[in-house]
Amino acid sequence: MSARAIPYRxxxxxxxxxxxxxxxxxxxxxxxxxxxxxxxxxxxxxxQSHRPLGAYDVLSELSSDGHNAAPPTVYRALDFLQQHGLxxxxxxxxxFIGCTHAGENHTGMFLICRACSNVLELTAxxxxxxxxxxxxxxxxxxxxxxxxxxxxxxxxxxxxxxG
Amino acid sequence: MSARAIPYRxxxxxxxxxxxxxxxxxxxxxxxxxxxxxxxxxxxxxxQSHRPLGAYDVLSELSSDGHNAAPPTVYRALDFLQQHGLxxxxxxxxxFIGCTHAGENHTGMFLICRACSNVLELTAxxxxxxxxxxxxxxxxxxxxxxxxxxxxxxxxxxxxxxG
DNA sequence: CAAAATTTGAAATATTATAACATTGGCAGG
DNA sequence: CCTGCCAATGTTATAATATTTCAAATTTTG
Ligand SMILES: [Zn+2]
Ligand SMILES: [Zn+2]
Ligand SMILES: [Zn+2]
Ligand SMILES: [Zn+2]
Numbered sequence: 001m002s003a004r005a006i007p008y009r010x011x012x013x014x015x016x017x018x019x020x021x022x023x024x025x026x027x028x029x030x031x032x033x034x035x036x037x038x039x040x041x042x043x044x045x046x047x048q049s050h051r052p053l054g055a056y057d058v059l060s061e062l063s064s065d066g067h068n069a070a071p072p073t074v075y076r077a078l079d080f081l082q083q084h085g086l087x088x089x090x091x092x093x094x095x096f097i098g099c100t101h102a103g104e105n106h107t108g109m110f111l112i113c114r115a116c117s118n119v120l121e122l123t124a125x126x127x128x129x130x131x132x133x134x135x136x137x138x139x140x141x142x143x144x145x146x147x148x149x150x151x152x153x154x155x156x157x158x159x160x161x162x163g
Numbered sequence: 164m165s166a167r168a169i170p171y172r173x174x175x176x177x178x179x180x181x182x183x184x185x186x187x188x189x190x191x192x193x194x195x196x197x198x199x200x201x202x203x204x205x206x207x208x209x210x211q212s213h214r215p216l217g218a219y220d221v222l223s224e225l226s227s228d229g230h231n232a233a234p235p236t237v238y239r240a241l242d243f244l245q246q247h248g249l250x251x252x253x254x255x256x257x258x259f260i261g262c263t264h265a266g267e268n269h270t271g272m273f274l275i276c277r278a279c280s281n282v283l284e285l286t287a288x289x290x291x292x293x294x295x296x297x298x299x300x301x302x303x304x305x306x307x308x309x310x311x312x313x314x315x316x317x318x319x320x321x322x323x324x325x326g
Numbered sequence: 327c328a329a330a331a332t333t334t335g336a337a338a339t340a341t342t343a344t345a346a347c348a349t350t351g352g353c354a355g356g
Numbered sequence: 357c358c359t360g361c362c363a364a365t366g367t368t369a370t371a372a373t374a375t376t377t378c379a380a381a382t383t384t385t386g
Contacts, residue, residue: 006301034363034364036364036365038364038365054341054342055341055342055343056341056342068366069365069366070366070367070368071342071343071344072343072344072345072365072366072367073365073366075342075343075344076364076365091254091255091309091311092254092309094341094342094343094373109294109297111298111301111303111305113303114306120301120303122297122301124293124294124297126293126296126297127290127293127294127297129293130287130289130290130292130293131272131287131290131310131312133289134272134285134287134289134290135274135312135314138169138274138283138285138317139316139317139320140274140276140283140312140314140315140316140317141314141315141320142274142312142313142314143277143312143313143314143315144312144313144314145310145311145312145313146254146255146309146310146311146312146313147294147308147309147310148254148308148309149294149298149303149305149306149307149308149309150305150306150307150308150309151298151303151304151305151306151307152303152304152306153302153303154301154302154303157302157304197332197333197383199333199334201333201334217372217373218372218373218374219372219373231335231336232334232335233335233336233337234373234374234375235334235335235336235374235375235376236334236335236336238373238374238375239333239334257342257372257373257374
């Protein structure tokens with residue numbers, strides 16, 4: 001798994017996407033999971049956007065492919081991709097984004113720019129540690145963490161407030 | 164603002180609710196905000212449950228009051244209550260819960276029990292600090308944090324897995 | 327009191343997500 | 357090769373959550 005580009009900096013995004021797909025194929029093979037054409041296409045669509053994509057956005061992209069899909073098709077694919085750690089759901093946006101740490105055991109922390117909508121996924125060990133500490137301090141056994149931070153990315157801080 | 168009971172331990176919950184309402188009235192007066200009857204009633208309904216309540220749950224409670232309300236009524240009240248720091252929205256549940264730190268400047272961390280649905284809100288300074296550090300480390304200016312941890316509360320860890 | 331602003335009512339609709347059941351297609355065992 | 361099984365997909369309908377829009381009522385302000 002190679003290093004990823006920072007989403008809000010210009011980069012060769014096609015390479016970005018195709019690397020993600022290559023990684024995904026390897027991960028699915030390892031896990032003996034079937035990355036079927038629909039699933040792969042949904043993953044590709046999500047990756048083509050550096051910003052989170054709603055299920056119905058995915059759906060309409062599929063439709064413009066000529067694929068006559070209904071909501072369950074998309075949600076099933078998204079469930080699969082989430083289960084295998086290939087995409088994350090951003091609860092505060094009801095949207096999905098490609099995981100930039102697929103294959104690594106991690107707890108994502110998502111930095112969501114309110115101006116340009118780009119999302120950067122970090123793996124912040126210190127944060128996870130403090131969360132676990134705070135939880136166990138009150139006897140709570142943490143299983144799953146949703147951590148989403150909205151604010152301004154470096155580029156949008158620099159620019160006048162019109163993104 | 165007095166200390167709060169731990170939600171998953173038995174306590175006099177009516178007192179809990181009435182304290183929250185008293186606090187809310189004081190806070191709104193300070194902020195020159197109008198805690199109208201509808202808004203107060205919605206806050207009360209939310210507080211009466213120690214677990215998060217969906218907007219449509221609130222709506223049906225209002226209906227059984229004899230109040231013929233429509234969704235916007237509830238969402239408006241919820242918006243108001245959120246804006247004045249009296250309730251929080253739990254993004255991972257699409258539901259709302261009374262803030263146990265109203266009036267204090269804080270970033271909530273929510274411990275959500277997957278078995279009994281009770282939620283404990285913590286103010287974890289160390290966590291907030293680490294989040295801010297991680298964000299600013301990549302030049303991101305954090306404004307708003309969603310931090311929701313699901314798992315098992317102490318009581319449900321002890322009991323056989325039927326909550 | 328009258329004008330302005332805020333709050334609420336009401337109807338329609340948008341958006342997100344799931345339930346339920348039918349169909350297809352690959353594959354293992356006979 | 358056929359058959360039965362299982363996972364994946366198709367299809368239709370519907371549930372659950374949230375917002376838009378405009379009208380009416382109420383409160384505040386001058
Ligand atoms: Zn990830
Ligand atoms: Zn930005
Ligand atoms: Zn709070
Ligand atoms: Zn519990």
